[in-house]
Amino acid sequence: MLGDKRVIVIGLGYVGLPLAVALAKSFETWGLDVDTGRIAELERQHDRTGEINAERLAASSLRLTTDPAACPDADFYIVTVPTPVDANNQPDLGIVMAATRTVGGMLKAGRRSIVIYESTVYPGVTEDMCGPELERISGLTCGEDFFLGYSPERINPGDREHTVDRITKVISGQTPAVLEAIAGLYNKVTSGGVFRAASIKAAEAAKVIENAQRDINIAFVNEITQIFAKMDLSVWDVLAAAGTKWNFLKFEPGLVGGHCIGVDPYYLAHRATELGCDPRIILAGRDMNDGMAAWVAKDVHDWHMRTGGTGAGKVLMLGLAFKQDVPDLRNSKVADLVAAFQGLGHRVDVHDPLVSAPEALHEYGLEIVSAPDTADYDLIVLAVPHRELVEDFARFTGLLAPGGGIVDLKNALAGSGQAPVGTKLWTM
Structure with a gap:
């Protein structure tokens, strides 16, 4: 039995x-x-x-x-x-x-x-x-x-x-x-x-292409996000219009981390290379997505300077987990985003109510600020829209220094009423 x-x-x-x-x-x-x-x-x-x-x-x-x-x-x-x-x-x-x-x-x-x-x-x-x-x-x-x-x-x-x-x-x-x-x-x-x-190898292959396919689709949206930014177009407005077509695939731009999508394509690419194949599309998608954090930091930095910022300042990074509403820190690209802002001269505090502070320190050398309370941040970056952060976002806006700005990476504040009218706002 x-x-x-x-x-x-x-x-x-x-x-x-x-x-x-x-x-x-x-x-x-x-x-x-x-x-x-x-x-x-x-x-x-x-x-x-x-x-x-x-x-x-x-x-x-x-x-x-x-x-x-x-x-x-x-x-x-x-x-x-x-x-x-x-x-x-x-x-x-x-x-x-x-x-x-x-x-x-x-x-x-x-x-x-x-x-x-x-x-x-x-x-x-x-x-x-x-x-x-x-x-x-x-x-x-x-x-x-x-x-x-x-x-x-x-x-x-x-x-x-x-x-x-x-x-x-x-x-x-x-x-x-x-x-x-x-x-x-x-x-x-x-x-x-x-x-x-049909076989064990077919089952193994099915897994790696499930995540490689998603990775490539997100890479496409990340690429058009960067293109449209040059045209002063919001990718969210473009996706909303394109999404009305019945067979349009509704992927969103963002940081691609975690233990699956940001990792599995490399397994397939490795085996392809061993077999003498050039996995150009797979690795191009990986290159685009792995470079997204650096692009966001540079674009936000330039926007901040164009809109009254006086130089590199102090940043409050909200969210460190690789995705919203989970404590999972594996392969988080927010850590790359923090490093990119630091590379541009900014000082960065990180706050995430879901993640383990010892784990964040061990994995990325980042200290978690448990309760940010100083009103001197030049930028507040909503990197991971945990429900807890979005629903109580108004408490963070009071921490902005005069002339400071809000960065909404996933367009999570749209229509929420959480971003004060008149505050400068960056989104993709």
């Missing part, structure tokens, strides 16, 4: 925790994470990512541990660890391979376990790298003693509509029988059903 199966989820971040909690409703499920602080928090029913509330954690039968040896043998091992890029934007598979070695040490002869990867990788990693490493560590034979599967994660931090228990899960398996076993597992999790990919 499928309900008698045991599952171990390796990695309890934004992806792993919601999945593990959902699985625990139907299976004996263990959550394994190397971060002792993370496990301690979850045992206190606190999820720092904000994806699972305390009530759900308290009610869940999910078992938590940092010790692989404490886990019993399992039928399914699901790897949900990060796959970042290094300083040269090359895939860093170190974490996923470390998790692979952990699983390899847990596999047992005769169990015929299935190891499923949800971490984003380029096509071929699961079978050509992870499988052989599992064999090496376990001493077992892939395809006989244990089997492989791949089901790309589709977690969207802060999204309460497209949750793991509602979305369609793409699945793949090493054999038809393994595929059906994986289908049975995920069908217990989601009401959105499963899509059986």
Whole structure:
């Protein structure tokens, strides 16, 4: 019986925790994470990512541990660890391979376990790298003693509509029988059903192109934003008009950070280059989006000078997370925006009510101002429109120095009445 199966989820971040909690409703499920602080928090029913509330954690039968040896043998091992890029934007598979070695040490002869990867990788990693490493560590034979599967994660931090228990899960398996076993597992999790990919490589490829496609579309809008700025045209006005066409794709300009869209295209580009292909469009999109923070800072700086600013001044940066209404700091391009303003001579204070101040200091060397209260800011930049910041924005406008201006990166204040009449306002 499928309900008698045991599952171990390796990695309890934004992806792993919601999945593990959902699985625990139907299976004996263990959550394994190397971060002792993370496990301690979850045992206190606190999820720092904000994806699972305390009530759900308290009610869940999910078992938590940092010790692989404490886990019993399992039928399914699901790897949900990060796959970042290094300083040269090359895939860093170190974490996923470390998790692979952990699983390899847990596999047992005769169990015929299935190891499923949800971490984003380029096509071929699961079978050509992870499988052989599992064999090496376990001493077992892939395809006989244990089997492989791949089901790309589709977690969207802060999204309460497209949750793991509602979305369609793409699945793949090493054999038809393994595929059906994986289908049975995920069908217990989601009401959105499963899509059986033609192969593991097809499922891996589907994930990287989902995010590469979005990255390229945003890059196009960022490029036209810069073009229209030269024409004294607001891109928001242009998009509102163009959006009335039935097949116009409604993407918006902005800073592209986070662990998926700003990272995954580099995985596909890396593999393409290895194969002798030139991923020109993919890398052009990445170049445009990675340069957006510098463009914003320079354009705002020049606008400020044209409209009465007397030079580089003091900036209050509102928001540091990579997107609104989440505490996730991974690959935040607001950090690049801060650095760009500093490079132009501005002094920058950062305020974000959602993010962890120690994490911001550790990741970016930025101190979070918990309650800005001095009325001497030349610019107030609404970089991340957290609901809390937008709804109470009027309290920040009182911190502007005479002649100061407001920068609304995502046009979040339009029609809100939060920006005082007569205050100079920059938006894309």
